[in-house]
Amino acid sequence: MLIQMDIKSGAGAWRYAVMILLFLSLLSPLGGQTKKPLKSADKKQPPQKAESVKKPDSKTIPKGKGDAKKKEPVKNDKGDASKGNEKKSRKAETEEKRKEREKKMIEWIEQTLEYGIQKDRREAINNILRVRDEAEKKRLGMKVSDVLKTESDAEVKVKGLTVLGEIKLSEASPVIQELLDDPSEDVCVAAVYAINSLKDKSASDRLIAKLGGQDFSKNSQLMEALITTLGDLGEIKAKDLALKKIKDNKSSAHNREILVLMLGKIGAVDSKDFLLSLLKNDDEDLSVRAYAANSLGRLNVREASAEIDKVVKQIESYPYKKKQQYYTLYIYCIAAMAKLGDEKAFPRLMNAMRSDSAGVRLRAINLIKEFKDKRTIDILKYKMNHDPNPKVQREARKALEEIEGTAKETDKKEEGTAQPVKKGKEAKEKPQPGKEKKPADEGIKPDDRPVKKDAPGPKKKETKKMVLP
Numbered sequence: 001m002l003i004q005m006d007i008k009s010g011a012g013a014w015r016y017a018v019m020i021l022l023f024l025s026l027l028s029p030l031g032g033q034t035k036k037p038l039k040s041a042d043k044k045q046p047p048q049k050a051e052s053v054k055k056p057d058s059k060t061i062p063k064g065k066g067d068a069k070k071k072e073p074v075k076n077d078k079g080d081a082s083k084g085n086e087k088k089s090r091k092a093e094t095e096e097k098r099k100e101r102e103k104k105m106i107e108w109i110e111q112t113l114e115y116g117i118q119k120d121r122r123e124a125i126n127n128i129l130r131v132r133d134e135a136e137k138k139r140l141g142m143k144v145s146d147v148l149k150t151e152s153d154a155e156v157k158v159k160g161l162t163v164l165g166e167i168k169l170s171e172a173s174p175v176i177q178e179l180l181d182d183p184s185e186d187v188c189v190a191a192v193y194a195i196n197s198l199k200d201k202s203a204s205d206r207l208i209a210k211l212g213g214q215d216f217s218k219n220s221q222l223m224e225a226l227i228t229t230l231g232d233l234g235e236i237k238a239k240d241l242a243l244k245k246i247k248d249n250k251s252s253a254h255n256r257e258i259l260v261l262m263l264g265k266i267g268a269v270d271s272k273d274f275l276l277s278l279l280k281n282d283d284e285d286l287s288v289r290a291y292a293a294n295s296l297g298r299l300n301v302r303e304a305s306a307e308i309d310k311v312v313k314q315i316e317s318y319p320y321k322k323k324q325q326y327y328t329l330y331i332y333c334i335a336a337m338a339k340l341g342d343e344k345a346f347p348r349l350m351n352a353m354r355s356d357s358a359g360v361r362l363r364a365i366n367l368i369k370e371f372k373d374k375r376t377i378d379i380l381k382y383k384m385n386h387d388p389n390p391k392v393q394r395e396a397r398k399a400l401e402e403i404e405g406t407a408k409e410t411d412k413k414e415e416g417t418a419q420p421v422k423k424g425k426e427a428k429e430k431p432q433p434g435k436e437k438k439p440a441d442e443g444i445k446p447d448d449r450p451v452k453k454d455a456p457g458p459k460k461k462e463t464k465k466m467v468l469p
Contacts, residue, residue, distance in 0.1 A: 106136055113147060122159045129166060137167055145172040154184040161190040165197030177203050180210055185222050192225040196232055204235045212241055216251040227258045231265035239268040246278075257287050264295025272301045279304075279311060279333075286325075290332035297336030305340045308333045312348065327360050335367035346375065353379050358389040365395045372403045 105127060112124035125144055131137040144160045151157050161179060164172045176198070179191040188210075195203045211226040230238045242259045245251045251259075260278065263271050278284055278292040293311075296304045312333045315326045323330075331352055337345035352364040353376075365383065368376050380403070383396035 102131060102133065102136075106131065106140065109140060110143065113143065118153050118156060121153075121156055125156070125159045125163050128163055138169065138171075141167050141169040142171065145169070145175045148172075148175050148179065154182075154187055157182065157184070157187045158190040161187070161194045165194030168198060170198055170200065173198060173200050173202065176200075177206055180206055185220070189221050189225045192222070192229050196225075196229040199233065201233055201235070204230070204233060204237060207233075208235070208238050208241060211238070216245045216248065216255050219252050219254045223255060224258060227255070227262050231258075231262040234266050236266050236268060238266060239263065239271065242268075243271060243274065246274075253285055253287070256285070257291050260288055260291040260295060264291075264298035267299065269299050269301070272296065272299060272304065275299075275301075276304055276307055280307065286329050290329045293329070293332045293336040297339035300340065302340050305337055305342045308337050308340075309342065309344060312337070324357075327357070328363070331360065331363045331367060335370065338367075338373065339370065346373065350376070350379060353383065358392055361387070361389070361392050362395055365392065365399050369399045369402050374403065377403060 109124040109127055112120050116124060128137060128140045128144065131140065141164055144164060148157055148160050151160070157179065161176060164176060173195075176191050176194045177200075179187055180203075182188055182191070192207065192210075195207070207226055207230055211223075211230065214220070214223050214226070216223070227242075242262055246256050246259050260275070263275065275292045275296050279289050279296070281289070289311075293308055296308065312330060315323060315330045315333075318326065334345050334348045334352065338349060349364055349368065352360055353368075355361055355364075361383070365380070368380070377400065380396045380400050384393055384400060387393050387396065
């Protein structure tokens with residue numbers, strides 16, 4: 001209204017014109033500057049420049065050069081080669097760092113052996129097993145051997161003897177043999193097992209003399225270590241002492257058992273009549289009779305198979321409850337017959353694998369491993385995959401690994417075994433609820449001899465991570 005009044009009045013016409021110009025200048029994006037009209041050529045130019053930047057290859061690259069993309073794998077090969085070189089260099093660098101750490105560890109071992117507290121000295125000795133450089137490992141072993149000559153701490157001696165046996169340092173044999181007469185029984189036991197690890201027959205006479213001086217009426221770790229080691233060394237000279245102590249009523253049942261086993265291991269064939277008398281004696285200890293059958297099998301006394309078969313038939317005639325008491329003897333007799341090549345043993349052994357007792361099945365599987373009959377592969381596969389007891393499954397797998405190399409290799413030789421193997425793995429990893437986890441008669445030893453006790457002293461598991469100085 002005011003503007004119209006001004007225009008009508010003619011007095012504010014110039015003001016109106018100025019206001020219009022200012023208003024137009026504010027609306028302009030160039031702040032009042034007027035745009036020049038673009039020519040048609042100018043309007044097409046920006047798209048052409050953008051196109052030349054985005055797609056230079058489609059218009060400028062000749063057809064012959066367009067094949068460069070096909071040669072890109074060559075560039076990738078070079079890239080792979082460079083990556084391979086980088087991996088090798090990283091591996092070399094890692095190995096170099098490992099060697100440097102090992103060098104520091106070796107220095108720490110040597111210094112700790114000389115100046116460390118007893119706990120650290122035992123740890124230092126144990127860390128010798130971690131050294132990869134065989135020359136350095138042997139040198140450190142000889143250093144331990146020298147330390148043992150004057151060492152007074154029994155635990156350090158035990159650890160040193162154990163490590164010397166594990167690294168198979170035969171040069172330390174004289175020192176090890178001297179420690180057979182150490183005042184500490186633990187040290188003596190460790191020395192015996194070190195000799196066993198070295199398979200050092202030069203120590204046999206000292207071992208027999210040491211065994212002869214023991215009280216056979218008492219069980220001890222030293223007694224068992226001596227008998228076991230002489231058996232493993234196959235020392236026939238120990239036969240006379242063994243026969244004497246087996247016949248001695250004062251000898252403990254356990255000592256008699258392991259002595260009977262030793263007769264088979266040392267190859268005392270001329271003791272077959274004595275072993276047969278033990279087997280057939282109904283008043284004899286059942287374990288002694290079982291180990292007598294085992295030794296007859298080891299000695300390959302084929303004429304003994306008929307006598308063993310008679311014992312088996314006698315046990316089979318017993319009522320169920322009484323038969324359970326003779327399971328150990330029964331299984332050992334069957335295994336001995338199998339070793340002697342008696343075909344009547346195989347169906348009985350297979351039947352033992354079907355027993356409701358997990359302990360009997362375990363015993364049968366462990367004995368199967370000894371004579372490695374390929375006819376047992378199928379039932380072992382079944383036990384590995386479907387037995388209700390996880391421990392039986394594990395032992396069946398181990399038996400297969402010994403008979404055929406690996407359980408996987410045996411699976412490949414059968415058609416259509418993929419699904420059962422899968423089920424077996426699932427059964428192993430996730431046992432079904434309600435199934436037995438431990439055999440009812442797990443007290444029965446699954447091996448063919450008493451379990452060998454480890455040498456006393458610090459266990460390997462106690463080794464802690466070493467903190468280098």
